[in-house]
Amino acid sequence: MVSVTLPDGSVKEFESQVTVKEVAKSIGRSLAKATLWAEVDDQPVKLNHEIPDGAKVSMKLITKTRDGNPSDEALATLRHSCAHVMARAVMRIKDNCQLAFGPSLENGFYYDIKCDPPLTEEDFPAIEKEMKRLIDLDEPFERIVKERDDAIQICKDMKQEFKVEHVTEGLAEDETLSFYQQGEFLDLCRGPHIPTPKTIGAFKLMSLAGAYWKGDQDNEQLQRLYATAFFNQKELDAHLEALEEAKKRDHRVLGRKLGLFHIDEMVGQGLILWTPKGAFVRQALQDFISAHLRRQGYDQVFTPHIGKLDLYKTSGHFPYYQESQYPALVDREQLAKLATEGCTCGELSNKMNDGEIEGYLLRPMNCPHHIKIYDSQQRSYRDLPIRLAEFGTVYRYEQSGEIGGLTRVRGFTQDDAHLFVTPDQVADEVRGCLELVKTVFSTMGMDDYSVRVGLRDPDSGKYVGDPENWDKAEEACREAAKSLGKPFTEEAGEAAFYGPKIDFVVKDCIGRSWQLGTVQVDYNLPVRFDLNYTGADNKQHRPVMIHRAPFGSMERFIGVLIEHFAGTFPLWLAPEQGRILTVSNKAEGYAREVQEQMISAGLRITDDYRSEKLGAKIREGRFDLLPYLLIIGPRDAENGTVSIRDRYKGDLGAISVTEAIAMMVKEVDDKTVRGHEPPDDPK
């Protein structure tokens, strides 16, 4: 009799010796088919491995039974094993290698390595060649468990200092530690691994980057070698092709191609110049938000882009966040005086902090200005909630290495608003804010976003505000998040020190996450600015503030939107809704009449009256991602029609001009989203 324990704890009995495959078969045929390897007592084994009596067995699947794709777990194991192979290959080629961590990722894996001399991309072919050789050798991965003292000694003997540190510090609690050995290569590793590397059907080194040991900027910087691996070449090819496709929808590429925005070296890093087409998209979005603001009882305000240092000292943003602000603008006379005194920058900064020098700050946020509007008159509980909205431009001196495209910039415009509410109104108002965010996302046809509710860390005392109010506000955020009808994560400790928040996060075309919309409850600023309202009891009360921005910022939102639509904006957002293409010059007179008629109807219609062939004009119109190409030739002139070529459906044939206008106007009014993908390019 042989008994085998399965992962769910159940025990299966067999008459005689059994292999992994037979155990899998006894559970089910599809499982047996999908099983690639198993772990027996934590040791990876092949299908023909004979299972000892009393062993714990867990099947590792190559496929999910349903969709036929490799399971995440199997892929992760494969990739992590490939990371070992890669590290081994590097150590064979290079001397003096220190290994750090080598985990798998969503689309591949990496290994942090310190080599002397450092690796370069020129080493890639040699590393890949060696990896190929190691995979062909097909030496098994073997698990070895050691007592902690032995483990430390082994790492010391191998001169792997990062591993020694990790065992002594990170894994200080573990009494035994596991290693995986493959040939001469031994690596401290929790596992699991595939039985032998032969399973790695295809791999590719992707890139080399810097990374700090244990993710700490103050620690030594290592080299992070990125790579990916799959069960077969076909999957790798598909992955690489998907990467190429993703590049095509990169908003930086499309932004140039479609002429939406420009970033100029001479203007400055992270400062966006909105060209006419991009400005149109932005204005359309602002109009869209403005309409909803009116519906929801907001008041729009305008405030300047700078404010006195004192304003930000009161808000607490200066000098605490000085690093991430543009340096202050110093008062003219004081500057002249300081210059003659030969004041250093450091002294200047100190004097500003101490309040000895007056100056202005490019605002890093809009709240203080809005607060001052609230505070400009006496407020009664009857006035609340007061909702002040502004497309407010702010400036933040982001680290140079962080800046890129529209998603991380130094000057940006928030679709900002601040709500001043009574504590009792917090829940309703938060819900109202979320309703707007939900409307925004659904109008854009974006459902691929995640919601994070940031709550306070129960063990920390860094939070301002009454704990009872915090409980209420957190509950309000939770309830409001539920009302979205979408799964959300609650993240303890992710609240700002001044209040809980709800964030909306989307991924860009290369998988990076960006926070867009946000709703934050704030108990802090009303205190710092000593805001009040008179209650029904004729006493002064403290309002609560809610900061909210459904888009987050116009820049980032449009960046994400460009990628979401791959440049094919829905008609209401398309800067160029239609383009008139003449078949020949003979039709130009009529074409101009039609164009004027359509423009009068509020449509944005450009033209291509060049003496090119129609085919060429259509081709360009397609490349420019036009929603509609309006083709006009002598036949249309005769019949009073326009021949429409639809971005998605192709040639729709000739229809009357009035019909065409009605169709397009309706599509604009309905804000119809017809697709998120550019139509296929015929060869």
Added chain:
RNA sequence: GCUGCUGUAGCUCAGUGGUAGAGCACUUCCUUGGUAAGGAAGAGGUCAUGGGUUCAAGUCCCAUCAGUAGCUCCA
């Protein structure tokens, strides 16, 4: 800010220390056509910037600036 890579025409990119290139786009002319590239000619360059090595630098070295992939950061 840190590490790597990159910077050549408006765009995409070739360019092996020895005369600055291609395709697309642009301009002009010819062509007047019905659903994905008609033809010809022309114009366009401080090879990011500043130093250095060399008889000679787009090419090699250093610095700066910018872009980019990561890391760190993001009130």
